[in-house]
Amino acid sequence: MIYETVVTTVDREGRAHVAPFGVRYRGREVVLMPFKPSATLDNIRASGHAVLNLTTDVRVFAGAVCARWLGPREWPLVPTSAVPGMRLANALAHSELELVHDDDHAERPTLRFARVRDETHAPFAGFNRAQAAVIEGAVLVSRLHMLPREKVDGEVEYLRIAIDKTAGDAEREAWGWLMAAVRQQREAAAAKGSS
Structure with missing residues (x-):
């Protein structure tokens, strides 16, 4: 495990x-x-x-990737x-x-x-679904160079459900960073492909 x-x-x-x-x-x-x-x-x-x-x-996970x-x-x-x-x-x-x-x-x-x-240092209360979604999103973003666009889009849409339903401010901020990274990676790939 x-x-x-x-x-x-x-x-x-x-x-x-x-x-x-x-x-x-x-x-x-x-x-x-x-x-x-x-x-x-x-x-x-x-x-x-x-x-x-x-x-x-989970901002640490998202911010690093x-x-x-x-x-x-x-x-x-x-x-x-x-x-x-x-x-x-x-x-x-x-x-x-x-x-x-x-x-x-x-x-x-x-x-x-x-x-x-x-x-x-502090008790662990557990992860909420949005925190788990950000961690999965961070793993996804770390593999953007290996995954087809359709796979990424499908995973993002599924994970977004947990963000929309259960996220607090920190999870929304982390999710925003992940989505910005996806956009920037795609823009860079498109620019490279057109040169």
């Missing part, structure tokens, strides 16, 4: 990188499989650490205590991780981490 999380890493200069990430749990270990090239992968290999953040602020089209967004971060790194300030919980195994692969290495420290 894959769980949608946000992973924060730091580069050699201590600059933080925030990325949505599907992770697997194997007992107490956390498994990540980043695609190459990846700032997350580079940072993990440089530092040997990562931070797993659990949050219901839309950065290519809409520019990067800054998220409030605070330092971690057991490993070098930063975590989301609004995380409900986070786990500070240490890399214990790097199974390199040409396209997608498998990284296994030991949990060094787990902290809970």
